[in-house]
Amino acid sequence: MATRTASSPDTSAHLLEVFKALANPVRLQVLQWLRDPEANFPVHEGIADPHEVGVCVSHIQGRLGLAQSTVSSYMAALERAGLVVSTRVGKWTHYRRDEERIAQFTAELGDVL
């Protein structure tokens, strides 16, 4: 008999943080865009390797059409939830998805849902 046990407090806290981050249409949209950066954003030439650092936040902001401060706090929320990683290269901050953490979230979700 396989009794299903409740998830640990850490797991639930992580799940909650991710749910909260994604329970906003804009942040969900950004994470989707970041699945295919080349298709959704211009390449930021000569600044950094896009495969390594991802997309410049100014491009994300441009595409969203929201205030710079809003986009900054949104990306911070995604990063706090472990869904993206930020890399600063000079004045430029880039964000890419953290596929490992996303896979971890998916695994945790399978244990809980």
Next chain:
Amino acid sequence: MATRTASSPDTSAHLLEVFKALANPVRLQVLQWLRDPEANFPVHEGIADPHEVGVCVSHIQGRLGLAQSTVSSYMAALERAGLVVSTRVGKWTHYRRDEERIAQFTAELGDVL
């Protein structure tokens, strides 16, 4: 080359509604409890088949220790998100997980995350 396309508006709306429903610790807890009703709730004898209708909301409320109205609105949110189904048997309302819709959510999530 497999280009990843954006999800449809209906899919995103559904995902959002689920994220919002689960972005609350109490509702997440209830959904986890409902994975294994027998382990988490007393059987409501002679009212209905628990495998068919699930758990009586009064038991959910008793275990949560929240106001009746709060629990009622929470279960409504879970149902609106398609995660549970309610069945009224006389005066008693029962909730069970909607495993099909949950599986659909998981599939959609895999397409989007």
Next chain:
DNA sequence: GCGATGAATCGAAGAGTATCGATATGATAT
């Protein structure tokens, strides 16, 4: 060091959510 640029942080206002108690609605027994 200064000025310009990029991004994080702050503060504020309006909208949304969590939660309660009160009330309305629905079901049942008499």
Next chain:
DNA sequence: ATATCATATCGATACTCTTCGATTCATCGC
């Protein structure tokens, strides 16, 4: 029809979230 019980809905309050513009912090070029 009436009283009781179960639950949905309503209204209110406190808290959180969304979003903006202003400000501060970090980086760069001169």
